[in-house]
Amino acid sequence: MTAQTISISKLNNLKTWPSEGVSRAPYWVYTDPEIYLLEQANIFRGNAWxxxxxxxxxxxxxxxxxxxxxxxxxxxxxxxxxxxxxxxxxxxxxxxxxxxxxxxxxxxxxxxxxxxxxxxxxxxxxxxxxxxxxxxxxxxxxxxxxxxxxxxxxxxxxCGLVFATFSQTVEPLEEWLGEVAYGIKRLLTRPLKILGYDTQRIKSNWKNYHENPRDSYHANILHTFYGTFGLSRQSQESGMVLDKKGRHSCFYTKAGTEKNDANYQNTTSELRSHNDQLKLEDPSILKWVDEIGDGVSVQILSAYPSFVLHQIANSLATRQLLPKGQNQCDLVWTYFGFADDDEQTTQRRLIQINLAGSAGMISVEDAAVCEMTYRAIADGQVGNSFIEMGGVDLTSGGSSKLSERAIRNFWHNYRQDMNL
Ligand code: FES
Ligand SMILES: [Fe+2]
Structure with a gap:
């Protein structure tokens, strides 16, 4: 690459979406303060819950x-x-x-x-x-x-979750969530009880984080704990559900359902995140009880544009994403259980809360990669991310977790709302 100088007019011309469409996201969309202001009007005060x-x-x-x-x-x-x-x-x-x-x-x-x-x-x-x-x-x-x-x-x-919107025209909440509402109804069957809070400031654009829980591809690659201790592996029975408009996603994995697959075995030998030598001094954090009886050990639900609900083993939490300027955001974690949980169940949830949150055994790496990504893309150079895992369009990748389909769908909805 040779050094180039550019003029203001050329800089503005460069702010067009790459011709490849939803399989690319230009880096200026994360870093531009004018885009941030537009997002406030078109998304946060726009047609979304x-x-x-x-x-x-x-x-x-x-x-x-x-x-x-x-x-x-x-x-x-x-x-x-x-x-x-x-x-x-x-x-x-x-x-x-x-x-x-x-x-x-x-x-x-x-x-x-x-x-x-x-x-x-x-x-x-x-x-x-x-x-x-x-x-x-x-x-x-x-x-x-x-x-x-x-x-x-x-x-x-x-199901005990409160949502609001500035919009008088957006569909009612459950209709807006579409097929993904099942992930809320499946999990939140009884009155809720708050167990605690944790807020982390992430020095990245809010969309760096919003892409993360829609990205099941990274789960047992980035997160050593997932792969090594078997809570979530690509070789397990798993899947992804999107609503018809592709605004929201819900991933699930069933622990203990590994199938032998030569591609997985070959890949794990290259993954720094899969380490058969690691053992836990206290394995109680892994004592997952199948409370619902459907075998799902991990469910990550992401609702456009700023909400996540997770079940990781028996830990339950909501994550609320609050942009704080184009270069940082707050992630507010609310850990909860049910009002009728017995003491043993509450203790299990409290122990497993150590898997999530700003210093969690699993999720500590997510904020770190968002910050590293933002530092790497915020230099004003022209460039874009490459989002072709599982295909290039809104349907390719199907329900596979080895796919960036949910991210392509996010950008599709984002572009519509932002007129980009
Ligand atoms: S009463 Fe004057 S600002 Fe509220
Ligand atoms: Fe992650």
Whole structure:
């Protein structure tokens, strides 16, 4: 490669999607701050559902949780009628943040700046001094409180998971999830119980991470623990389900179903991640109990654009992906079990939580490769990733885990939403 200089106009011309389509992703789409701003409008405030949390996090009237959809601070609040209501956490007066704590309990939503006060569904109840004093000041006579509530989000709960959207036109949540909703219903059969949280800042673009749980190809190559200790291997019975629009993916693997395959044997001898010599001092972390009875030991479900639900052995967690500028993102892990788990089951989940999270035996490498990838592509040079495992289009690769089909489908939906 020879050194080249380029002009501003040529640089802008270079920002066209490669002619190969969804089997390529240009590196500028991860690093360009203008793209980041467009994503906020077209994806995060666009036609998509976003995970806010669990109904178990706001069990009683007045309980609230603050979180984000993209860059927008949002609230989910339990109202008197038991409903959970998503709304933008920004006062309708002059934009102050209404709730500051991560979690809280309130009789109403009170803005400290000028005491505008909202009910638990975000409707304005009172505005301080709205009638003025001694005939002076105050709000206009035709001020109608009904027009000055918090911005309300469409909110739905599926199996205890709360999602919200800015869109009035996107399909209802379950329809939007399509075939992949089964991965939620299969797993979340009972009321949930929160076990803990873990948030990690990843110094990469949010899409570097979003591609990762859609990429089953890397699972037992990058992750030594998966292959070596047999929780997930390419030689096991496994598969992938996408919804019809290809927005969402769900991978599953059944431990203990290895089939002898010469290609696998030949490949493992080259994999640094498959090490028959390694043994665990305490193998209790591997004591998986088939709670559902379908043999699935690992299920990784990824919903466009920012949600993951995992079952890794008996550990269960949601991962909420929050972009923080084009060059970093937060990944919020919520570990959970079920309200009726016995002590032994809770202990098993707590031990196996060590598999996941920012320092987990399995997932520690994911953030590391996202950061390494971002460092390698963020130099402004023209280039693109190569996404041809299993084929080049949206259907090729079928349900095989040795395929990048789910990533090609992500880019297809992303390009549609972004008009790229
Ligand atoms: S900004 Fe909230 S009351 Fe003024
Ligand atoms: Fe991974």
């Amino acid at each position: 976003h995970y806010l949390g669990m109904n178990a996090e706001v069990p009683e009237t007045g309980d609230y949780k603050t979180t984000y959809i993209g860059d927008t601070s949002v609230l989910m609040v339990r109202a008197e009628d038991g409903s959970i209501n998503g709304m933008v956490n920004r006062c309708a007066h002059r934009g102050n943040m209404v709730c500051r704590d991560a979690f809280g309990k309130a009789e109403s939503l009170y803005c400290v700046y000028h005491a505008w006060n909202y009910d638990l569904k975000g409707n304005l109840k009172n505005a301080a001094f709205s009638r003025g004093i001694r005939g002076e000041g105050g709000l206009p006579k035709d001020f109608d409180k009904a027009n000055h509530g918090l911005t309300k989000l469409r909110t739905e709960v599926l």
